Amino acid sequence: MRIATWNVNSITARLPRLLAWLESSGTDVLCVQETKCSEEQFPFDELRELGYEAAVNATGRWNGVALISRAGLADIVTGLPAGPEYEGVREPRAISATCGPVRVWSVYVPNGREPEHAHYAYKLLWLEALKAAVASDAAADRPFAVMGDFNIAPADEDVWDRSFFEGMTHVTPAERAALASLQETGLGDVVPRPLKYDHPFTYWDYRQLCFPKNRGMRIDLVYGNAAFSQAVKDSYVDREERKGKGASDHAPVVVDLEV
């Protein structure tokens, strides 16, 4: 089974590339983030024509997550149970389902904006709620993973220049501590291999030639429990999908499982 996660930065703008990539990569289950559409606007029909069904948690122009699967889609949970609100809104940032032998969450962790911003405190609260939501499945025998855009670089080598990010979100000790806390549930970082260069960055800013210069970050992560991690046969960042016109600023992270 091939399972992947990809922040598409608008599923509407990305639809031609998304459909082509699903076919060319042969992905069975895709965790999507930043759909940036309402559920009414979600391209269910186009996906169905390729043999995929979808479960969606999306409300409009911001955020939005989905699971796209041709391996089953059962026991769907929309949103984090007891997930925090931001400015009175429970934003669409998580969805989970069972896809054949695997249970999976697609998550879009809040950005945080700046360490002093209310959004940053919200980010840490959101990660606490995520830990509570996944603890039971993480400890179970069934292959289970939390996959998505975590908006956190786990270590200094996961950003192109540590000094560039001084004082910024994505690299603060509190955010990294939240990731470490999540791992206490029994989840481990499934680190993909890069297809080029020496580090598996997953995001490159659109601006200032960041991609050609490989000024990237590894913030799209896969956290699997023991059964999931043992089933991993290969994992890589498909940087080819970051190339050319109409690309997302994130590349898909692909995981091949023997289940």
Added chain:
DNA sequence: ATGGCCTGATCTTCAGGA
């Protein structure tokens, strides 16, 4: 080759992304 931001809506200007 990979190329100096992109997206959708409040739509010609802006918030948000990270």
